Amino acid sequence: NDTSMQHRNLNHMTREERFSEAMRRTLYALKVLLPREGWTPVGPEMKYLARAIKEFTFIIHAGVFIPCIMSYGTNEQIAKWFPLAADFRIIGTYAQTELGHGSFLRGLETIATYDRANQEFIINCPKITAMKWWPGDMGKSANHVLLMAELVIDGKKYGMHGFMVQIRDLTTHEPLPGVTVGDIGAKLSFESVDNGFLYLQNVRIPRENLLSKLSEVHPDGTYIKKGNQRLMYGSMVRVRVNLIAHEIVMPLAKACTIAVRYSAVRRQGLINPSKEEVPVLDYVAQQHKLLPQVATVFMAHFAAKQLVKMHHDYSLEVEKGNTSQLPELHALSAGMKACLSEQGAAGAEIVRRACGGHGYSCGSGLPFIVNRMLATCTYEGENTVMQLQCARYLIKCADQAKKDKLTGSVWYLSDFSNMSCTAQTFGDLQEPSVLVKLHERRAKCAVQHAGKKMQNMVKNGTPAHDAWNMMATLLINAARAHIMQYVVGTSVTYISELSCSASLKKILTQLCALYALHNINSNCGDFVKFGCLTSAQCDLAQEAEFNLLKQLRPDAVGIVDSFDFTDDILQSCLGAYDGNVYERLFEWAKQAPMNKTEVHQDSYQYLQPYLHEGRDVLEGRGRNSKL
């Protein structure tokens, strides 16, 4: 209810207005609403803020830069930089991606060369492709960057390391000498975020600015490795784990709230010719578009909670020096981020499109959500690259399963029990245990299939790297299958252990079954090819899904209401709680800057002559134009 936090109509603002408005509102929220000593911008308050601030800026400062200081800094470095960053006395970003490289980190070209005489690092972008490009908050806001660069000592390369680099004067905010920095221009979304470019030419920083938790450089240039170098990738793992809740589950829940509420009030056409027009939500085709996406919100939420817990537990182990679980965490976080962002972005577009013309209006709030979710498929690890990382781990585990009993998320790869499906009715296929087994078997077969294909190619003389490249599509499918079995399995377990009313558990169980069946019916080729289901059982799976749509229809609006988004957060004429869609759309349109005047001033300049000629022709004074 704080008017400073009320959303202005973002769609009718320019990009610069949105940049300023987001900065104002974010700083107000972070500084005024949450005055806490040593407050770190993560945790419960962050969830509220993520909901309350439609366009959050300083995402990278709060969500990546500050956590990186904690992950990569020594205690002294944390004590120096964390308080400054937490209180916004320095604004930072995570500068890793370059104009020429984003996915292949070993190809990054920015160099940090140690100058022993002065005990400094000289930071240089040797060519245009080395320029940092994309980091959020970097173009106009940040005055520091956590720069990921290749460390070089006496001509020897030591790989990617993190360096604290000041890029703007703390008083004037002007770029420092050797620094060329700016905004990269308009993008598909994140209009309020100043994603930037950064060209560094012989910028000198003190030796102490190498974040040295995992490695350090002594004054004489001696390099000391102190931890598992893969922990240098730890920041990306953490963001992949956290972004699922904030940037996939939450926006998809908003989109589903808007689309289901709108579909309950929008009447269009007849089902029974003798009855009145129906709400489009009564069409099974509409239910088939919307309700599986509603189910995805819940299942992705449950699976993300489990992943966050796993990341927390593994992080505690890493702190004790045990990094044995890192490969599994990397594979699972990479796979989950890729597969759930793919599903979420596609799902948001499906529900937007289900709202017809008004779904194409920015007044619906849906284009904003769809465009923003598309970015989740690219940032923090492009999805294809992430799925292949996940597949790399699965292939290694499949080989290991031949001799060892596996545990963790890949345990099913060493389950050689009879997994054939005995379902005889569509009710059998709504059973959670049956759905879990089906997904485990499909995943196991998909992984083994990809592995076998590659082994055969190598046996026939194909180099392993070529076999990997040629089977990439099968490997990506195996990664997707693995994540689907993880999401279904963790959701079934989560719901079964949830202490809640029987009626709520029934709804959640139905949603879980709907999610699993929708996945089976969308990928039935795999389930038949791998012998998981017969063709007749595939028919039953479809019948089972349609039956669940019918059962869930009466509760559809109540289910999305449970996401509890206020109208101010939804910013949608179609999804407002009161259902007054048409009045809201009309009011929203009237506020458009185009409607400031009855006649647009440019029409006098360009249209007037033609209007006069048309008037003359219509009133008989002029000739029809040649045209």
Ligand SMILES: CCCCCCC/C=C/C(=O)SCCNC(=O)CCNC(=O)[C@H](O)C(C)(C)COP(=O)(O)OP(=O)(O)OC[C@H]1O[C@@H](n2cnc3c(N)ncnc32)[C@H](O)[C@@H]1OP(=O)(O)O
């Ligand atoms: C609330 C949040 C809001 C969201 C805002 C987000 C804004 C966006 C920010 C960004 O986009 S920041 C930049 C993100 N960039 C990336 O994610 C880059 C992706 N690329 C990579 O991570 C790496 O290049 C790669 C694809 C993993 C390849 O790295 P590399 O070539 O060094 O390794 P490989 O040879 O493939 O594998 C070697 C070995 O290392 C293991 N490994 C790789 N990554 C990790 C990791 N993160 N953790 C642990 N282990 C890792 C890998 O599995 C291999 O192991 P083995 O198979 O050899 O045992």
Ligand SMILES: Cc1cc2nc3c(=O)[nH]c(=O)nc-3n(C[C@H](O)[C@H](O)[C@H](O)COP(=O)(O)OP(=O)(O)OC[C@H]3O[C@@H](n4cnc5c(N)ncnc54)[C@H](O)[C@@H]3O)c2cc1C
């Ligand atoms: C909104 C947004 C915010 C961002 N914020 C930040 C930030 O704050 N900090 C930061 O450092 N970066 C940031 N990024 C950059 C982001 O991390 C990169 O865009 C991402 O890692 C992909 O790298 P790339 O763009 O260079 O694509 P590339 O790596 O060039 O990939 C291009 C395409 O090639 C294909 N491809 C690439 N490698 C392979 C492979 N091994 N196998 C098969 N196919 C492959 C894929 O189809 C891929 O889409 C942001 C990006 C966006 C869109």
